[in-house]
Amino acid sequence: MTSSTRTTVVETELDLFSTEALLDPVPHYQTLRDLGPVVHMTEHDLYGLFRYDQVRAALTDWEGFSSAQGIAMNPTANELSDGSLLSMDPPRHRAVRKVMDDALRPKYVRQVAGNIEQLADELVDDLMRRKDFDGVTDFGAKLPVDIVMDLIGFPRDEQRDKILVWALGAFNYFGPPGDRQLSTFPDVQALMQYLVADATPDKLLPDSFGQIVWEAADRGEISENEALMTMSAYACAGLDTTIAGVASTLWLLAQNPDQWAAVRADPKLVPGAFLEGVRLETPIQHFSRVTTENRDVDGVTIPKGARVLVSYAAANRDERHYPEPDSFQADRNPADTVGFGFDVHNCPGRTLASMEANALFGALAKRATTLELTGDPIREPNNITRGLETLPIRIS
Numbered sequence: 244m245t246s247s248t249r250t251t252v253v254e255t256e257l258d259l260f261s262t263e264a265l266l267d268p269v270p271h272y273q274t275l276r277d278l279g280p281v282v283h284m285t286e287h288d289l290y291g292l293f294r295y296d297q298v299r300a301a302l303t304d305w306e307g308f309s310s311a312q313g314i315a316m317n318p319t320a321n322e323l324s325d326g327s328l329l330s331m332d333p334p335r336h337r338a339v340r341k342v343m344d345d346a347l348r349p350k351y352v353r354q355v356a357g358n359i360e361q362l363a364d365e366l367v368d369d370l371m372r373r374k375d376f377d378g379v380t381d382f383g384a385k386l387p388v389d390i391v392m393d394l395i396g397f398p399r400d401e402q403r404d405k406i407l408v409w410a411l412g413a414f415n416y417f418g419p420p421g422d423r424q425l426s427t428f429p430d431v432q433a434l435m436q437y438l439v440a441d442a443t444p445d446k447l448l449p450d451s452f453g454q455i456v457w458e459a460a461d462r463g464e465i466s467e468n469e470a471l472m473t474m475s476a477y478a479c480a481g482l483d484t485t486i487a488g489v490a491s492t493l494w495l496l497a498q499n500p501d502q503w504a505a506v507r508a509d510p511k512l513v514p515g516a517f518l519e520g521v522r523l524e525t526p527i528q529h530f531s532r533v534t535t536e537n538r539d540v541d542g543v544t545i546p547k548g549a550r551v552l553v554s555y556a557a558a559n560r561d562e563r564h565y566p567e568p569d570s571f572q573a574d575r576n577p578a579d580t581v582g583f584g585f586d587v588h589n590c591p592g593r594t595l596a597s598m599e600a601n602a603l604f605g606a607l608a609k610r611a612t613t614l615e616l617t618g619d620p621i622r623e624p625n626n627i628t629r630g631l632e633t634l635p636i637r638i639s
């Protein structure tokens with residue numbers, strides 16, 4: 244594209260981080276996608292990518308769209324995340340990522356799959372007896388809390404219950420400067436204090452991911468700070484995300500009885516139905532990158548040094564890529580969803596999260612004919628994550 248055909252970036256005052264937008268973001272994503280391939284959001288001086296192709300291209304182009312200055316939307320959070328896998332570019336990223344991939348390698352995760360399926364069966368048997376339950380705490384949260392915390396190695400003490408709350412606070416803290424972001428600093432402090440004082444290598448459960456991470460630090464493959472930040476990434480990225488993905492998928496299935504009937508008739512649809520839930524509700528809505536030089540995106544120049552919001556959530560509903568993007572189709576099987584990121588920083592926990600979700604929905608499909616919402620779900624706005632606080636549901 245020559246400079247004469249370049250288009251100026253479209254500006255908008257739309258604030259994606261207002262309470263109203265966080266509670267109902269989908270119409271805003273449509274507006275932002277329609278405004279152009281790149282949008283400048285003046286409220287927080289953030290450039291934004293909202294269309295599927297542009298989001299995927301930026302996630303691949305790590306040299307132009309760097310994570311090394313952090314992926315949060317404010318400088319303090321980015322300073323605090325220094326040393327985190329999420330805040331690195333290759334080649335350093337490769338070394339630290341290898342430690343995490345080793346810990347989350349499918350073979351190792353599969354060793355625990357038997358347990359996951361058995362626990363899911365027992366859980367759903369119990370829920371069938373109860374009939375009425377909360378889809379978030381009683382269904383979505385159980386396996387991450389019972390299994391993933393053990394896998395990560397967090398000591399089995401009363402502190403454990405607080406990790407989910409601290410992690411949600413940490414996600415809020417990743418948002419642009421503002422009250423919602425500032426008010427959650429105590430959660431960030433509490434999580435870091437817990438990791439430094441309570442989740443130390445001598446207290447972590449044996450054979451856990453945490454032990455693998457600290458052994459890599461002992462061998463000098465990663466620094467102590469990188470080990471600490473990796474533990475923080477597990478706590479933040481590995482728990483609330485899975486809970487949100489599972490509870491949101493349950494919500495969508497309950498709203499679409501024909502789709503639940505299809506899953507029950509053909510349980511092979513279960514993995515794709517979970518991906519469809521992740522696509523539509525996208526537990527991590529967006530992170531950001533910083534441009535290392537002027538970058539052209541479909542004829543629009545993003546200047547060097549700009550912070551660019553990369554919206555997995557808006558991309559996942561882009562009608563340029565997904566036909567009828569707002570409908571839940573259990574047989575769509577959107578394996579190419581960017582809900583787990585893409586390329587260099589793609590989610591290393593995708594296998595584990597899918598394994599938990601597939602076990603839960605597989606167990607449910609064998610037993611529950613109907614899923615009925617018995618009240619309105621409650622949602623707490625969060626700068627980064629989208630999930631439910633409560634989901635009153637009845638099964639039979």
Ligand code: HEM
Pocket residue numbers: 302310314328329330340343476477480481482484485488521525526527530555581582583584585587588589590591592593595596
């Ligand atoms: C439904 C569940 C999950 C969703 C939707 C999800 C989503 C994501 C996304 C969007 C990214 C990309 C970040 C980027 O582009 O910068 C990511 C990365 C990451 N996820 Fe997940 N995640 C989930 C589950 C998990 C689990 C279970 C774990 C660990 C036990 C985990 C650990 C991580 C880590 C450590 C990264 C950073 C990878 C890197 O920077 O190379 N996630 N996740």
